[in-house]
Amino acid sequence: MKYRKDKHGNDVSILGFGCMRFTGHGPVTDYSKAEREIMAAFKAGVNYYDTAYIYQGSEMLIGRIFESNGIRNQVRIATKLPHYFLRTRDDFDKYFNEQLERLRTDHVEYYLMHMLNDVKSWERIRELGAVEWITEKKEKGQIGQIGFSYHGNSDKFCELLDAWDWDFCQIQYNYYDEHSQAGRTGYDHAVSKGIPIVIMEPLRGGKLAHDLPKEAEELFCKFGCRNSRGSSRSPAEWGLRWLWDQPGIMCVLSGMNSLEMVDENCAAASDADAGCMTYEEHQLLQDVISIIRSKTKVPCTGCRYCMPCPANVDIPGTFAAYNNRYVDGFFTAEKEYMMCTTLRKDVTAAGNCVGCGKCENHCPQGIAIRDELKRARKVLEGPVYKIARKLAPLVYKY
Numbered sequence: 491m492k493y494r495k496d497k498h499g500n501d502v503s504i505l506g507f508g509c510m511r512f513t514g515h516g517p518v519t520d521y522s523k524a525e526r527e528i529m530a531a532f533k534a535g536v537n538y539y540d541t542a543y544i545y546q547g548s549e550m551l552i553g554r555i556f557e558s559n560g561i562r563n564q565v566r567i568a569t570k571l572p573h574y575f576l577r578t579r580d581d582f583d584k585y586f587n588e589q590l591e592r593l594r595t596d597h598v599e600y601y602l603m604h605m606l607n608d609v610k611s612w613e614r615i616r617e618l619g620a621v622e623w624i625t626e627k628k629e630k631g632q633i634g635q636i637g638f639s640y641h642g643n644s645d646k647f648c649e650l651l652d653a654w655d656w657d658f659c660q661i662q663y664n665y666y667d668e669h670s671q672a673g674r675t676g677y678d679h680a681v682s683k684g685i686p687i688v689i690m691e692p693l694r695g696g697k698l699a700h701d702l703p704k705e706a707e708e709l710f711c712k713f714g715c716r717n718s719r720g721s722s723r724s725p726a727e728w729g730l731r732w733l734w735d736q737p738g739i740m741c742v743l744s745g746m747n748s749l750e751m752v753d754e755n756c757a758a759a760s761d762a763d764a765g766c767m768t769y770e771e772h773q774l775l776q777d778v779i780s781i782i783r784s785k786t787k788v789p790c791t792g793c794r795y796c797m798p799c800p801a802n803v804d805i806p807g808t809f810a811a812y813n814n815r816y817v818d819g820f821f822t823a824e825k826e827y828m829m830c831t832t833l834r835k836d837v838t839a840a841g842n843c844v845g846c847g848k849c850e851n852h853c854p855q856g857i858a859i860r861d862e863l864k865r866a867r868k869v870l871e872g873p874v875y876k877i878a879r880k881l882a883p884l885v886y887k888y
């Protein structure tokens with residue numbers, strides 16, 4: 491296992507265990523399987539475990555596993571505050587204390603504001619006393635470092651990074667989505683500020699590992715690269731290496747759900763270093779991206795030349811979700827669309843478009859953006875979206 495430093499000089503394994511899937515959205519059913527997988531990862535050197543208040547059952551499960559195996563002092567826990575549920579200053583303690591109890595610990599090494607998608611949401615919780623509360627928890631040693639997890643566009647991500655002195659951040663990033671969400675622009679900004687990055691969705695929910703077009707798989711096979719274990723590099727390993735190649739990335743989270751996956755990912759994490767990829771390997775991934783993109787609805791590369799839109803439409807974010815509708819299915823795309831454009835005060839959904847056409851002059855792909863936005867809106871802003879948009883402010887505060 492390779493390690494990188496966090497902002498305060500601690501060693502963090504470059505592979506982290508994403509513990510969300512231990513619950514899905516229901517109760518944990520297979521404790522011993524989860525324990526075997528977590529302990530296999532721990533023995534292979536994984537020391538970063540990511541969970542959240544809203545991953546039902548996940549905090550309790552890892553707390554129990556760490557305690558019963560006596561490894562709490564050898565692992566680093568990252569969990570997340572559901573800031574969108576907070577109504578008063580006392581709610582910070584209410585959720586945090588419940589999390590400590592679930593995790594069977596008196597402190598967490600990393601604490602994230604969960605899905606903090608714009609500065610306004612941060613300002614809302616600041617007004618509730620977030621900064622004073624964080625300072626107090628840090629002084630007492632109950633929280634090591636503070637970060638946030640993010641889904642939104644790169645502009646808002648950079649604003650958020652500048653809005654406070656964060657210790658780390660967590661973004662969705664992979665070779666296919668290099669220019670979606672926070673993307674390369676966000677990566678560069680975080681690096682320029684010395685803020686370490688944790689990666690979620692490194693393989694697009696497994697799509698870059700198991701659901702590549704046949705032609706893309708053939709390209710990988712033809713390239714014929716072998717890893718230090720003597721076997722062909724798998725599509726998953728290619729995806730992980732692309733991330734580890736980048737020195738600003740502290741840790742890549744993987745929701746490993748079998749011992750084979752734990753073994754494979756841990757072995758890959760022992761092989762990879764910053765700068766490990768050659769020019770030819772980067773070219774290969776560009777070819778794979780072209781193949782995947784040729785199967786999508788709108789050939790948007792996420793370059794953002796069309797932005798900013800005067801009506802505040804997140805054009806590349808909308809197209810990314812629209813394309814995902816045909817790759818990952820309706821609910822995944824709808825969730826992505828909601829998170830990227832709607833769960834915030836300043837909604838950036840396709841419905842904002844006033845048809846001025848300004849964006850189309852700048853698109854190097856020659857996309858008929860107005861027409862495509864109308865199509866995307868039809869697909870993404872149906873009855874499910876409308877209901878969710880109405881209900882969201884009742885549940886989430888932003």
Ligand code: SF4
Pocket residue numbers: 798799800801802803805842843844845846847848849850859860863
């Ligand atoms: S056409 Fe629509 S998306 Fe394009 S710049 Fe105008 S308002 Fe924005």
Ligand code: SF4
Pocket residue numbers: 789790791792793794795796797805806809852853854855856857859
């Ligand atoms: S300019 Fe075109 S390709 Fe680039 S993000 Fe906008 S729509 Fe996508």
